[in-house]
Amino acid sequence: MTETSHPVEDVLDKTDALLEGRKDYLEVAELMDELGVKSIAAVLVAPSLALVSPLSGIPLFSSACGITIALISGQMLMGRKHLWLPDFLSRRALSAKATQKATRGLRRVAAWMDRKFKKRFQSLLTPPFLRVIQVICLLCGLMMPFLELLPFTSSILGAVVALLAVSMLTGDGLIALVTVTLLALGLGGVAFQLM
Template sequence: MLDLLNDTAADVKRVSLDDVFSTIGRRSFGPVVLLAGLVTLAPIVGDVPGVPTMMGLIVLLTVGQLAFKAEHFWLPQWLLARSVSSEKMSKAVSALTKPARFIDRLLKPRLTVLVMGVSRFAVALACAITALMTPAMEFIPFSANGAALIWTFFGLALITRDGFLALLGYCLTGGLIAIIVTNLF
């Protein structure tokens, strides 16, 4: 998937969200949640103020549709038109390539009960709660990285049917909620 994104960035001056979704496909919710996590984790793109909240909005819209059993996801045109320079996209993809190859060797279907059927609603709920907290995370240093890691785990869990990653995502969600509540109150 990262190679495809890199090819997309090489063909244009700016890469829009619509370009990215056209590259990864529109039928699966997992890649969208994963992409939001990776973008937010990327040091060049994810540190820009507003990006975690925008990615949180994408996750919220996506998992909301997942919870209502939509066949494919929909995003508003104004959001799909958002873009970054192809240079920034290439740098982000380059930074993620080596870790992605390592992770690909580790993933496999296991504990599938945590990502199949009714459990997909629990994944959607955990992602939605995290996404709703992203505006507050803009003011708490590095907390958006926690949300990004959660989305990355859940996105990968949905793609590979790896319930162990979902379990890690649930644990991180609980920890992040505790951190946010402690820092805000």
Template sequence: MSETPDKPIQHKNDDLDAVLERIRATDGDGTDVSVRDILTAAGTRTFGPVVVVAGLVVLAPLIGDIPGVPTLMSMLVLLTVGQLLFRRRHLWLPRWLSERKVPRDKLHTGARWLHKPARFLDRFTRPRLTVLMDGGGNLLLALACLLVALAMPLMEVVPFSANGGGLALMAFGLAMIARDGVVAIIALLLTGGTLGFIAWQLL
């Protein structure tokens, strides 16, 4: 099993575009990059950034379409948010998950494609409606993340639904990082729309 260090890696710039740039600089073992490599490059040692990374991986072209990747990210989110609900201060991941790998070239291509959307989001994310990020509001966000993660295996068979799930996860993570209640509301709306779309497709 693997556990993150007690002290987080610190970076001067913790906005989404900076996270993507660090991911693009990840070499891994030359051909593949592990989940642990991605999280280390992103500087993530807390819960919000991990949820952002999971959403980005699902959204990234050529990566999110690989069979099994959405389900892998759902496991990451389930473990992450589960520990948030139990008020752990630092993230723990089992070795079998932290050492799972994705192709390095596809990861870098996806991160490069997401730079423009990331810059746009960074301009508008700031602390707002912070009451939604504390107490019961924080619990609601965690439960919504769990719903998205539990639905991820279905998203592998329902066309286009994984995009909605990835967007929702990324929005939840951004809301946690920036304490932005407006982004949290958007994430909840994305969650409801994505789950409704899946139900409509399957019924």
């Protein structure tokens, strides 16, 4: 993906372009290949945004997205430039109709993100803080299959990963810092309630 002022909408545009004229299914591998040409962060945006769309209501969809997020984040941590996904994930098919509906529903969110995210505090998107962001995305992805039965939890974690992925994609360290801080406060509040 070339660098533009609308990186999140570009992810949706690429998805819509792949869906154009299809009446059946889109394989995950096709979408990941298209998005991953220039940026693994762009690939991370797709499953995380999908989790805050109506697609998250499909049984086991949250688990598949969580495993995908964990695999992508793990490869980012290892510094890989080319993405690998196992066959059972890369060959998973998404309904063209449901995916088009989801991308339409996410347009407003994507436009808002593209307006708000700017190149700020870019030093926070370099190691060691970048590694913290990638580890958070990895852990969120790993947790999703275990939270499949709890309503909205995968969407909340998907929103966290989406914000962090878009911050990496756009170079906005401020959004990453705010997201990590709010996540830490939220987890602290949960831990306090359990004590």
